[in-house]
Amino acid sequence: MITDTGKKIYKAHVKRIEKVSKSTYFIEIEPREKQEIKAGQFISVYCDGLTLRRPFSVFSNNNGNIGILFKERGKGTAYIKSLKEGNDIDIIGPLGKGFSIKPQKALLIGAGIGIAPMAFLKEKLDKIGAESLLAAGFLNKDEIPSNVYPQKIYTDDGSYGEKGSILNYLGLLINEFKPEIIYACGPQIVLKSVSRIAQEYNIQCEIAMEKVMACGIGVCRGCVIDIKKDGKVVNATVCKDGPVFNGNEVVWQ
Ligand SMILES: Cc1cc2nc3c(=O)[nH]c(=O)nc-3n(C[C@H](O)[C@H](O)[C@H](O)COP(=O)(O)OP(=O)(O)OC[C@H]3O[C@@H](n4cnc5c(N)ncnc54)[C@H](O)[C@@H]3O)c2cc1C
Ligand code: FES
Structure with a gap:
């Protein structure tokens, strides 16, 4: 139907x-x-x-x-x-709208359950032959889903992979991998930092936002955020205009 x-x-x-x-x-x-x-x-x-x-x-x-x-x-x-x-x-x-798929060197950052769309994105990028690196951060070893295969893993307590927040390693990842685009999904605090760091390095950045939703189809306006468009601040719905946004466009709270 x-x-x-x-x-x-x-x-x-x-x-x-x-x-x-x-x-x-x-x-x-x-x-x-x-x-x-x-x-x-x-x-x-x-x-x-x-x-x-x-x-x-x-x-x-x-x-x-x-x-x-x-x-x-x-x-x-x-x-x-x-x-x-x-x-x-x-x-x-x-x-909603998905990530752009481009033949560019891509760094994918998934924090916690934010790994879900990143793993799917990695598959799509692999299909077009784009070079990509999937890096993921979790609380600890027990929280790593057995059906995801990031190339780099960080855990807050060091029980698997490198110890500490994935954000602590972002500069290093950028300097070593030299991405042309960064994609990210995870808690807002992570997305905000990733967007800021990407901007500092002058790298394109797309992030998938999460907001509590009601209708899910752009009608109730319950999931509105502020974004910058043509020098103005305007409303956008996460469910219909997003959830993927250009990280530089989002007005972070
Ligand atoms: C675009 C989008 C994609 C998402 N993808 C995933 C995913 O892949 N896997 C996953 O586990 N979760 C995902 N979420 C979050 C998921 O929608 C919520 O965890 C879920 O709605 C909780 O429902 P509940 O009835 O179990 O909990 P509720 O009883 O509704 O809430 C329990 C707790 O979760 C919080 N919460 C509820 N809804 C959301 C929400 N939409 N975002 C953030 N926190 C919320 C509440 O504030 C409360 O603290 C996504 C959310 C959005 C908007
Ligand atoms: S949830 Fe209703 S407009 Fe987004």
Whole structure:
């Protein structure tokens, strides 16, 4: 069925669900209609009994089967976690704008669950033969999902890879890898710093923002942020105008 926003509502079913780290789950969903999805786009999941759908970045799209990586936070994610293979699931998507795909040397930064769209982006860049480096930061070894394969890993407590915040290593990564573009997803504080550092090095930067969402399709204005356009500060919705933005355009809080 096509909604009046032109997006498709899928009736879909759960193909598999598994725990992939101490607090992260992977769910693969088989939609009735399969379609191309850009890295950075998200799906909105109806969670039994809850008015608002919950948004999740697309982590994989294998033969039209959509994968998401999620952390259990509240009722919505607890519901998704409770689903079993073969259960029906109601999703809308793909929603929002994705990352640009260019044949440029790319540094990908994924912090925490922000690894999800970055891993999908890496696949897309590999397909066009773009040289890329995926670097990821986690709290500790137990939080690293078993189905992600970053080339560089940083943990806050040093229990795996290099010790400390990924941000402490960003300058080093830039100097060694010399990227032409930086992509990032993670907590706002990380995105803000990555954008600032990219600007200092005069490197293009695209970041995927997260905001609590209501409608997910640009109608309620609940996810508005300020961005700079043509010398003016204007509103943009994270769900429809984003979630991917040029890091230099965002007016950081
Ligand atoms: C574009 C986008 C992509 C996302 N991708 C992923 C993903 O790939 N994997 C993943 O695990 N999560 C992702 N999130 C966050 C995810 O939507 C929330 O974790 C989820 O909605 C929580 O629902 P809940 O009912 O379990 O928790 P709730 O009961 O709704 O909330 C529990 C806690 O989580 C916080 N929270 C709720 N919604 C969000 C939100 N949208 N962003 C940040 N914090 C929130 C609340 O403030 C509260 O502290 C994404 C969010 C956006 C906007
Ligand atoms: S969530 Fe409604 S406008 Fe973005």
